[in-house]
């Protein structure tokens with residue numbers, strides 16, 4: 001899953017309005033932000049198999065340290081601790097901010113579950129789960145767009161624009177994300193170079209987080 005993860009970021013922002021939307025964007029993709037460098041350094045494995053699914057050629061046969069349910073929970077807990085004790089430095093009434101950050105990290109596994117083939121472990125090896133929506137490209141595109149829109153509309157309904165651009169910038173951003181996913185699924189050729197794949201994924205994740213932070217500053 002790609003842009004659909006951000007539905008959780010928008011929803012959790014509503015749960016705790018003091019949380020940074022940009023950081024929630026980072027948190028929902030946190031295990032993928034680790035995954036690509038882990039593949040480059042040989043800690044985890046990604047094999048390219050032509051037409052493995054309709055959406056991509058990623059055969060992820062070994063990635064327990066980022067994409068097992070257990071690892072997701074541990075990364076979420078670590079994110080919570082770092083946020084609470086290092087970033088917020090035990091400031092009063094900030095526990096809920098750290099909590100939504102941790103939940104955002106964990107949400108990644110559950111949204112990945114919808115699209116991945118049965119490659120997501122609970123612990124380390126088998127059993128592995130995944131509902132396999134990636135076998136249907138159009139359904140994947142629509143599902144991610146709908147998820148993102150539901151999250152965004154919920155966020156819009158619970159926040160108010162504080163500048164004139166507060167509404168249309170948000171819409172512009174969400175439509176931009178859907179366009180990027182369209183290009184990713186239908187236009188751009190399959191990339192089988194892990195180095196450039198890693199760089200482009202990390203640039204996308206951090207760029208989207210910065211844009212999310214920017215549009216959120218226009219709303220209250």
Ligand SMILES: [Zn+2]
Nearest residue numbers: 001031032112
């Ligand atoms: Zn993932």
